[in-house]
Amino acid sequence: MTVNSLAFQKFKEADFEKYYSLVSNEQVMAQITERSIPLDEAKVNYGKLLLRNERDAIFGSYQFYLSETEEFIGLGHLTVKDELETEAEIGYMLLPQYWGKGYGSKIATILIKMAKEKNIRVLKAIIDPTNTASRRILIYQGFVSEKVCEIDGLPGEILSLII
Secondary structure, eight states: OEETTTTEEOOOGGGGHHHHHHHHHHHHHHHTSSSSSOOOHHHHHHHHHHHHHHHOSEEEEEHHHHHHHHTTEEEEEEEEETTTTTTEEEEEEEEEGGGGGGHHHHHHHHHHHHHHOOOOOEEEEOTTTOHHHHHHHHHHTTOOOEEEEEEEEEEEEEEEEEE
């Protein structure tokens, strides 16, 4: 599918290298896990990602790329714990060369629209509180900060959007 000069599709088994280019990048992961993900761990995580992608036609993790050049730029995800829930989480990661170019906002807009189509009532996003770029994107989209706290031993901020 193509929206706003971005094309996207769910990750498939053959797309591991694209995924790994993100999670192994220290700059990308600095404000997510504070460390790059080693290959073996990334393979396990990718297997879980693929299983989540199979559960629903819309929920899951998507690879985003420039529609004109087909350059991979990052990922976005829309996930729920249970398909019957009305609350979902969105998130996105971009390769550093695409930071500051508006792609994060475009991905967030696409994910929010998808959530509305699935009758999600509340969207959550978890960011590092020092990630001002992500925070700005989410606030612009209408998210509000719920709390700043420690999440899995790392600093985190939970933002939510009532749809």
